[in-house]
Amino acid sequence: MSALTGIEIGAELSTQTFQLDRVMLSNYAKASGDLNPIHLDEVFAKSVGLPNVIAHGMLTMALAGKALNTWCNQEFNVVEIFARFTKPVIVEADSTTALEVSGKIGEITEGKIRIDLTVISNEQKVLGMTRAFVVKA
Amino acid sequence: MVAPDLVGRKFLGTQTQRVNQQDLISFATSIGENPDTQISQLPTFPIRYTLNEAERIAPELGLDWSRVVHGDQRFIHYRFLKVDEEVRADSEIESVKSMAGNDILTLRSDLFVGEELVTSTWSTLVFRGQQ
Numbered sequence: 001m002s003a004l005t006g007i008e009i010g011a012e013l014s015t016q017t018f019q020l021d022r023v024m025l026s027n028y029a030k031a032s033g034d035l036n037p038i039h040l041d042e043v044f045a046k047s048v049g050l051p052n053v054i055a056h057g058m059l060t061m062a063l064a065g066k067a068l069n070t071w072c073n074q075e076f077n078v079v080e081i082f083a084r085f086t087k088p089v090i091v092e093a094d095s096t097t098a099l100e101v102s103g104k105i106g107e108i109t110e111g112k113i114r115i116d117l118t119v120i121s122n123e124q125k126v127l128g129m130t131r132a133f134v135v136k137a
Numbered sequence: 138m139v140a141p142d143l144v145g146r147k148f149l150g151t152q153t154q155r156v157n158q159q160d161l162i163s164f165a166t167s168i169g170e171n172p173d174t175q176i177s178q179l180p181t182f183p184i185r186y187t188l189n190e191a192e193r194i195a196p197e198l199g200l201d202w203s204r205v206v207h208g209d210q211r212f213i214h215y216r217f218l219k220v221d222e223e224v225r226a227d228s229e230i231e232s233v234k235s236m237a238g239n240d241i242l243t244l245r246s247d248l249f250v251g252e253e254l255v256t257s258t259w260s261t262l263v264f265r266g267q268q
Contacts, residue, residue, distance in 0.1 A: 018169070027167035031160070033189055036205075057207040058184050062168050065180045069170070077217070078180035084209040129209075132180070 002075035004113060004134065013103035013115070016067040019096040020055050020089060028059045042093060052092055057085035060099065060126055064117050067101035068132050076113070076134040084128035089121045097121055111135055139198060139233050139240040139264075146230045148194050150249075153223035154186050161220060177217040183224075184210070187246040187258045190226040200240060200264045208241065208261035215255055222250045231259070238266030 003013055025039050034056055037044040045053045061083045068078050091097050100120045107114040113134050119127040156176070164182050165174040176182055195202045218224060225248070232243040241263050248256040 024167065024169075027163070031163040031167040032185055034184075036203075058181060058188075058210065059168070061210060062164075062179070062181045066168050066170060068180065069174075069178045072178075074178070077177050078214070080211070080213045081180045082209065082211040085207050137177070 002073040003071045004073075004076050007105055007108075007113065009105050009108055011105045013071050013105075015100055015102040016070060018063045018066070018099045018101070020059070020063075020091050020099055021096045022053065022091060022093060025053065025055055025059065025091055028056060028062070032056065032058060034058065050088065050090075052090050054088035055091055055097070057083075057127075060085070060089055060119060060121075061130075063099055064101050064119055064127065064130060064132075067103065067117070068115065068134065071103065071115070072134055072137075075137055077137045078132050078134050079112075080133040081131075083117075083119075083130040085126075086128040087121075087124050087126045089126050099126070106131065139200065139235065139242065141233050143198060143230050143233050148190070148197075148228040150190065150225040150227050153225045156186075156218050156220055156222045156224055158220050160185060175217070176219065177214075180212055180214065181210075183212060183218060183248055183256045183258060186224050186248055187226050187228075187260065190228055190246055191244055191260060191262060194228060194244070195262075195264075198242075200242070204265045206263045206265060208263045209259075210261070211259040213257045215257075218248070218250070218255055224255070225249045240264040240266070 103115045106116040117130040162172045228246040234241040
């Protein structure tokens with residue numbers, strides 16, 4: 001059953017943790033068509049002043065979408081999603097970076113549920129104002 | 138610097154892109170989802186059809202795509218795309234700002250299948266000025 005069935009305003013959804021690594025960044029780059037080298041090439045990323053390779057903001061947002069998909073459990077669909085890219089997610093070579101996605105019910109209007117998401121990596125919010133609207137599938 | 142009179146300028150998609158099964162599988166599996174995940178379960182998947190439009194438009198505005206940083210992103214799905222549909226992106230510049238030497242552009246891209254509007258997307262793109 002979907003975690004959203006019969007849910008009320010203010011309810012919290014179980015936190016989901018995802019692991020990002022360079023392989024995921026490379027696969028996401030090919031899948032999305034965003035081949036910007038700041039997501040793929042450490043030497044390039046450092047040459048433009050970044051501490052290391054950073055994940056695509058859109059990859060972080062896609063993982064927020066994955067958390068929504070789990071909560072929806074095919075009984076609800078995401079009809080709207082917004083995110084602001086506030087902090088980069090740094091992904092070092094040969095290691096993983098954890099991303100935690102949690103959600104809270106912000107509003108329920110005529111069957112449309114607003115979920116406010118908190119997306120954290122390295123104890124910092126990496127997405128801001130992240131919210132989604134879901135409806136029964 | 139980008140001229141503010143670009144607001145309202147439209148870029149009609151010149152060609153359609155086919156939503157193919159392999160692209161869907163690649164997108165789903167890249168984020169650890171099952172290969173049989175449906176488009177309705179991947180709310181950000183249509184970025185595949187809008188970001189390349191933004192990349193095509195940028196040079197026409199005198200903007201350097203290699204200096205772009207994504208500011209924010211919104212998707213509204215009126216329905217979900219289906220595999221094998223031919224999708225066209227029509228885009229419009231909704232706002233232009235210059236702040237601290239950066240050009241900040243909000244681009245709306247509407248994805249159409251035929252005459253039917255399926256998904257609207259808004260991308261705020263920050264073009265960093267030369268340091």
